Amino acid sequence: MEEKQLNTFIALMEQSLLSELVLDSVDPTNPIRVAETPRGWRLLGAGNYAGVFTHQDYSDIAMKVYAPGRDGWESECEVYRRIGTHPAFSTCYHAGEYKGHYYLILKRLKGKTLYQCIIDGAAIPKKAIEDIDQALEYARSRGLFPHDVHGKNVMIKDGRGIVLDISDFLKEEPCAMWDDLKKAYNRIYMPFLSKKPIPVPEWVLNGVRKGYRFMRNSSVVGRSS
Structure with a gap:
């Protein structure tokens, strides 16, 4: 990603996304809540720590924003530093903080x-x-x-x-x-x-997933007892 394009995107992100974004983490075991997504931005997904967004004019870029008070931003920055550039992983173009929002600007993976x-x-x-x-x-x-x-x-x-x-x-x-x-x-x-x-x-897959978690948890308990 060219430096000029990156700087333009950072300015857009700070002015239109991070200045208006409302997200919080009520329960660390459940996905964060995104109360409001500013115009021009779309929520791609929400995990237990952060939300991932894209802008209509920059469809190849993803913006990962950590919820206030949630850990993990520094660790993820280090992971991307070690990964560098590899075709099977995203690339971190920039990581920073703005008005209490810790974020990463990433190459958007599509598939x-x-x-x-x-x-x-x-x-x-x-x-x-x-x-x-x-x-x-x-x-x-x-x-x-x-x-x-x-x-x-x-x-x-x-x-x-x-x-x-x-x-x-x-x-x-x-x-x-x-x-x-x-x-x-x-x-x-x-x-x-x-x-x-x-x-x-999907209900079949959800049943398989729950069964897998139960067996995994039972296995861990069995080894520790």
Whole structure:
């Protein structure tokens, strides 16, 4: 991103987004609430720590704004510093603070999440899975610890795999989400759905997700007892 374009975007962001944006975090275990999104901006998504926005005139840029009082901005800045430039990850163009809002300006990643692919019955090529594997190995080589990598945090664009959210890559505790997803891909998707994908209702996936969390939590309790 050219410096002139970046400076123009920062000025626009400060004047029209951060000066009027209203968002808060009522419960750290649930997504933040965005009470008001200024005109010209669109909310792309909201997590437990931050909201992600884009502007109608800058569709290739994403703006991640942390809710007041929520930790994680400094850690995410460090993760992007270590990642640098890689085709399977976003790029951080700028990080800063304005009127109490801590934010990151990122290259916007476009595509369809694996979760949405299953719902839509869209193909999930093996090359995309391999791309994500290689990207996570690259992250490890940069001193990072892939964490919280699941079906809603990875995408497919033109048949290639992309890692959407890397904000927790400084957490050193083991995370088996991606390995478990790959097992499901190899044991269920490849033999039964890969040749002729069919849409899967979201309520079915939500049931699978809740069951997975229950088994994971039970496993952790069992190991600690």
